[in-house]
Amino acid sequence: MSTTGLCQICERATASHSCRQCGAVVCEDHWDADRRLCADCTAASAT
Template sequence: MSVSGLCQICESRPAQERCDNCGTLACMEHYERGMGLCADCVARADPGRDSDDVDVHRF
């Protein structure tokens, strides 16, 4: 999928994917390709998931 703009999570890297769940534009650091979800949706989908398992960086 072709997307343009900045990642809506880190707001610093170019977005390369769009979350299948919420439509958020995400860079590869904040997108779980196997699930088709942004890091925020991955964290919500599995609240027990250790934060080390999701590569989320907030600034």
């Protein structure tokens, strides 16, 4: 799902993705396209 606004992680870049796990809207730098998760959820699933 695509969206607009500021990234909820860095709060600087334009958000263009929505995490399928937590719903956060994030920029390209904080997006894991393979998993369709934000960087926070990707990191949490790795532990």
